[in-house]
Structures are given as structure tokens and as C-alpha cells.
Amino acid sequence: xxxxxxxxxxxxxxxxxxSCEVYGDAQAGFWEYGPSGVGLKNKFLELWRRELVxxxxxxxxxxxQIMSKSVFEASGHLGSFADPIIKCTNCKSTFxxxxxxxxxxxxxIPESADLEDFDKAIKENDIKCPKCKxxxxxxxxxxxxxxxxxxxxxxxAYLRPETCQSIFVDFPxxxxxxxxxxxxxxxxxxxxxRNEIAPRQSLxxxxxxxxxxxxxxxxxxxxxEIERFEEIQDTVIRVQTESEPVSMTCKEAVERKIIxxxxxxxxxxxxxxFYEKTGIDITKSRFRKLGEKEKAFYAEVAFDFEVETTxxxxxxxxxxxxxxYDLSSHxxxxxxxxxxxxxxxxxxPHVFEISMGIDRSLYTILEHSLKDDKENERTVLSLKxxxxxxxxxxxxxxxKDGLKxxxxxxxxxxxxxxxxxxxxxxxxxxxxxxxxxxxxxFAVTVDHQTLEDETVTIRMRDSxxxxxxxxxxxxxxxxxxxxxx
RNA sequence: GCGGAGUUAGUUUAGUCUGGUAUGACGUCAGCUUCCCAAGCUGAAGGCCGCGGGUUCAAAUCCCGCACUCCGCACCA
Numbered sequence: 404x405x406x407x408x409x410x411x412x413x414x415x416x417x418x419x420x421x422s423c424e425v426y427g428d429a430q431a432g433f434w435e436y437g438p439s440g441v442g443l444k445n446k447f448l449e450l451w452r453r454e455l456v457x458x459x460x461x462x463x464x465x466x467x468q469i470m471s472k473s474v475f476e477a478s479g480h481l482g483s484f485a486d487p488i489i490k491c492t493n494c495k496s497t498f499x500x501x502x503x504x505x506x507x508x509x510x511x512i513p514e515s516a517d518l519e520d521f522d523k524a525i526k527e528n529d530i531k532c533p534k535c536k537x538x539x540x541x542x543x544x545x546x547x548x549x550x551x552x553x554x555x556x557x558x559x560a561y562l563r564p565e566t567c568q569s570i571f572v573d574f575p576x577x578x579x580x581x582x583x584x585x586x587x588x589x590x591x592x593x594x595x596x597r598n599e600i601a602p603r604q605s606l607x608x609x610x611x612x613x614x615x616x617x618x619x620x621x622x623x624x625x626x627x628e629i630e631r632f633e634e635i636q637d638t639v640i641r642v643q644t645e646s647e648p649v650s651m652t653c654k655e656a657v658e659r660k661i662i663x664x665x666x667x668x669x670x671x672x673x674x675x676x677f678y679e680k681t682g683i684d685i686t687k688s689r690f691r692k693l694g695e696k697e698k699a700f701y702a703e704v705a706f707d708f709e710v711e712t713t714x715x716x717x718x719x720x721x722x723x724x725x726x727x728y729d730l731s732s733h734x735x736x737x738x739x740x741x742x743x744x745x746x747x748x749x750x751x752p753h754v755f756e757i758s759m760g761i762d763r764s765l766y767t768i769l770e771h772s773l774k775d776d777k778e779n780e781r782t783v784l785s786l787k788x789x790x791x792x793x794x795x796x797x798x799x800x801x802x803k804d805g806l807k808x809x810x811x812x813x814x815x816x817x818x819x820x821x822x823x824x825x826x827x828x829x830x831x832x833x834x835x836x837x838x839x840x841x842x843x844x845f846a847v848t849v850d851h852q853t854l855e856d857e858t859v860t861i862r863m864r865d866s867x868x869x870x871x872x873x874x875x876x877x878x879x880x881x882x883x884x885x886x887x888x
Numbered sequence: 889g890c891g892g893a894g895u896u897a898g899u900u901u902a903g904u905c906u907g908g909u910a911u912g913a914c915g916u917c918a919g920c921u922u923c924c925c926a927a928g929c930u931g932a933a934g935g936c937c938g939c940g941g942g943u944u945c946a947a948a949u950c951c952c953g954c955a956c957u958c959c960g961c962a963c964c965a
Binding site for chain 1: 889890898899900915916917918922923924925926927938939940954955956957958959962963964965
């Protein structure tokens with residue numbers, strides 16, 4: 404199914420919808436998750452914790468969304484997260500100052516240069532708008548970070564543009580008090596904020612968005628020594644270094660030097676295993692190795708995990724080897740010590756980052772799971788049972804003859820353990836289809852036989868088959884089918 | 889940010905040229921009926937027609953501005 408179908412489902416069934424929609428001054432790039440969306444998101448994150456955080460013995464923290472100016476001076480975001488832009492006085496088009504000058508006059512000015520340098524170059528080389536030959540306004544800096552004023556004096560701080568900075572600045576304390584040993588993963592889920600010029604496509608480019616980030620601190624001298632590599636050496640990943648993605652095992656990827664070391668390969672491996680369990684079609688995925696110009700300013704080696712959807716390849720995760728970029732800049736700026744002992748060696752750890760976009764991942768799960776079942780005239784959201792916002796619908800075949808009361812009784816028993824949904828209203832087929840659309844994998848139906856022998860039917864979403872089971876067994880059956888893998 | 893197209897109920901849609909406050913479908917709710925896959929009947933709720941301004945006796949409709957959505961360009965640590 405395509406973007407339009409997913410959007411319709413999202414709006415009709417409460418997965419997500421525009422923020423502040425009743426007001427005309429609502430800004431673009433802000434969306435809310437409704438009940439179904441929150442259900443899916445919570446379960447997705449639980450899976451992430453199981454498959455990455457707990458599997459690897461990582462620490463999870465929850466940091467501030469507003470962070471001080473110093474953090475971003477050290478991180479480089481105040482300098483490099485801003486683009487020098489020029490605007491044409493005639494046609495109002497905007498361009499990157501450094502790129503336009505490089506293109507038109509063959510002069511390289513670093514993007515972090517003073518704004519006067521750009522203006523000077525434009526004047527001296529008589530650079531005009533490439534579109535309409537108009538003249539340019541003075542160069543401005545466009546920083547993607549949201550500024551906030553703190554306290555009555557409105558001291559400047561920023562909404563974080565990525566969650567990971569708290570992991571870096573908290574590292575010295577965490578390593579000490581949590582008795583850390585390299586390699587050590589520290590994880591965080593939370594919101595980040597970027598003032599995108601053109602937010603678009605609902606969850607795919609937001610100004611306020613969720614990230615699940617992992618920073619693995621490691622000794623750069625020991626990147627070939629990761630013990631747990633054996634666990635994933637035979638896991639098949641798809642890697643694209645040139646034109647087409649190629650499937651290979653993690654072991655092969657390291658041997659052929661497509662991935663630089665076992666350490667990076669291990670994390671790409673467990674990441675692939677995680678995404679496989681979300682129900683995303685992994686044959687439509689790739690780790691795309693980024694070229695020099697595409698990489699973020701802090702990255703030494705970078706792989707984007709991308710998945711193909713009906714609107715093209717979507718970047719779900721950025722995997723960056725950030726070297727000691729972050730720790731050394733924070734050490735220098737804060738004058739704190741960031742070195743730690745690894746066996747008998749004092750090292751400033753390097754960082755490998757797995758920066759996941761949660762919103763885009765959820766969209767992709769929805770798109771890959773949404774099926775148009777023409778044969779049975781229904782729309783089915785074939786979510787993995789453990790990700791479904793509703794685990795089980797509890798339905799009465801008819802309301803009369805005491806079936807309603809019996810159904811209520813069963814619902815009360817189930818609802819504290821499972822995400823259960825009670826429904827008495829309308830024809831039974833209609834109720835099944837409603838459940839199909841929000842991805843509920845099971846429906847329990849109470850009929851006349853229930854009153855006689857304490858059995859109910861349990862209907863499977865995907866096959867539409869039904870089995871008769873004892874009410875007393877529901878707990879264990881549902882528990883088994885809806886538990887995380 | 890530039891260019892283009894659009895915005896009418898939860899969703900989808902007619903009406904806009906040719907001005908007279910809105911149509912159908914699906915969905916929702918209640919009742920009856922049937923009782924295992926969107927059946928039927930009856931009834932109901934739900935719209936300041938994206939927002940603001942202008943023209944007019946009168947604006948969903950004409951004009952202007954803005955916002956948002958989608959497409960293309962640019963941008964995307």
C-alpha cells in the first residue's frame with residue numbers, strides 16, 4: 404500500500420494526525436500520535452530495548468531536551484549545523500553561499516567562514532543569481548537549531564537537534580558510577596528538534612521528532628576483537644557501496660573489507676535482526692555507505708540504513724563512526740577528563756553511533772504491513788502480534804441471552820494483561836474488519852456455546868481461521884502468541 | 889525558500905466557471921432484526937465550506953493576503 408493509504412489509515416484509526424489542527428496558525432512539521440500510534444510506538448521501543456539495549460548490555464538514560472550553549476559550541480552544531488545562505492533580491496530564491504561561490508567563481512570558502520568573507524567574494528567576483536541574474540542580499544546564517552530563552556533574562560539555550568549530546572556529556576559520570584567497561588553502549592530515546600526549511604510528508608520530515616540513539620564507546624585499538632561477533636557472523640545484511648545493494652553475511656562483509664571492522668559489523672548485524680522482527684521487509688533494505696560529501700561533519704565512516712517504500716528509499720538509521728570527535732571536543736571545552744581505563748591502558752574512547760529515526764521507522768512498518776485483501780474485501784494491517792496496538796478484540800456474537808454479560812466478564816479478565824478491546828456493536832463481520840485495520844492479531848468471540856461449556860472461538864487476523872478454546876486457556880494462548888520473540 | 893496543484897463532516901466527494909449558507913457514499917451512534925466475516929430496516933448526530941480581509945442586498949462560489957497539504961527544485965547535522 405502507498406503513502407496515501409497509510410495516511411488515510413493514520414487519520415481514520417488514530418495512528419497520527421496534524422498537531423494543533425483546529426487552529427489556523429498551526430505550524431508545519433508537527434504531528435501527534437493518537438492512541439493506536441502510541442500503542443505501536445511503545446511496543447516498537449520495547450522491541451528496540453530487547454534487541455539492542457538489553458542484548459548488548461547497554462545503559463539507557465533520559466536527558467534534557469533543552470541544553471546549554473556550551474554543549475553545542477563544543478559539539479560543532481553552532482558552527483557546522485548552520486548554513487550560510489544568500490537570497491536573491493529579485494526572484495527571492497535562496498542558495499547556499501559556499502556552494503554558489505564555488506560553482507560560479509571556483510573559490511572555496513569553508514562554510515564556517517565569517518559572513519563578510521562570502522559577501523566580499525560575491526562582490527569581487529560579481530556573482531549573480533543563477534536563476535534570474537539578480538543581485539544577492541547579504542549572507543545570513545541559517546541555523547537549524549531552535550533557540551530558547553531561559554529565565555527572566557532569557558539566557559540563550561537550545562532545543563537539542565540530536566539526543567546523543569547528553570550521552571557524551573554524561574559519559575564520565577556514567578562510566579564511573581555504572582562501573583563501565585569498554586566497549587560500552589549508552590542509549591537514549593527522546594525528542595529532537597530541527598528547524599527544517601521545508602517539513603513534508605507527515606512523519607518523514609518533522610521539526611519535532613523522536614530518535615532512539617545508541618552511542619557505543621570503544622577502544623579504537625580493539626575494533627577487531629569483539630567477542631560477540633560470532634552471534635551475528637552468519638546474519639545476512641545488504642550493503643551498497645556502489646550502485647546496487649548486495650546481500651552478504653557480516654563475516655563476509657568484514658573479510659571483503661566492505662565494512663571496516665568486526666565491531667561495526669556486529670552492530671549492523673544486530674540492527675538488521677532488530678528490523679527483521681519489526682515486520683519491515685528486509686529484502687527491501689540496504690546499508691548505504693556514504694561518500695565524503697554526504698557524511699555528517701563529525702563522521703569518519705557512515706552507513707545509512709535505508710528501506711524502500713512507495714515514495715522511495717527512506718533513511719531510517721544513520722550509523723556513524725564518530726571517532727573521538729565528540730569526547731575530545733567536550734573534554735577541551737569543559738576541561739573535564741573523558742579518558743577511561745581499558746585494562747591497563749588509558750584511552751579516550753571512540754564512538755560508534757546508531758541513530759534511529761523512530762517516526763520514519765513507524766511509517767515504514769505501517770506501509771510494509773498494510774495489505775489490501777481484495778479476496779475478502781478488507782484492509783488488513785498485518786503487524787507482528789507483539790507490535791499491535793490492540794492484542795485482542797473481545798466480542799459478543801449477539802448482545803442478548805446473557806452473551807453481553809459473559810463477554811464483559813472475559814474482557815475484564817484479559818484487559819489488565821493484554822491490550823484488549825471490547826466491542827458489542829454492529830454485525831460481527833464488521834467488527835472483525837475494524838480490528839483487522841488496526842492490526843489486532845486476534846479476536847475472541849463469545850457465543851451461545853460459551854454459556855454451556857466455557858469455550859470461545861479465537862479468530863486469527865491473517866488467515867481468518869477460527870479455533871474453539873477454553874476460556875481458562877485464553878491467558879496462556881494469548882500470552883504465547885503476543886509475547887516478544 | 890522558489891514554482892505548480894489543492895483545502896467542503898471522522899474519511900471520501902458534488903456544488904465553484906454562471907453568487908442565494910451545501911449533495912451523495914462510507915464510517916459513527918441508538919433501536920429493531922439476523923447471528924461467525926463490511927447483510928437489512930428505522931431514526932439520529934456530525935459542516936462558522938482552511939483562516940483573515942474585500943466586493944455585494946447576499947460569498948463555499950468573485951478578488952486580495954496568509955496558513956496548511958501534496959508534487960518538483962533547493963535544503964536535509
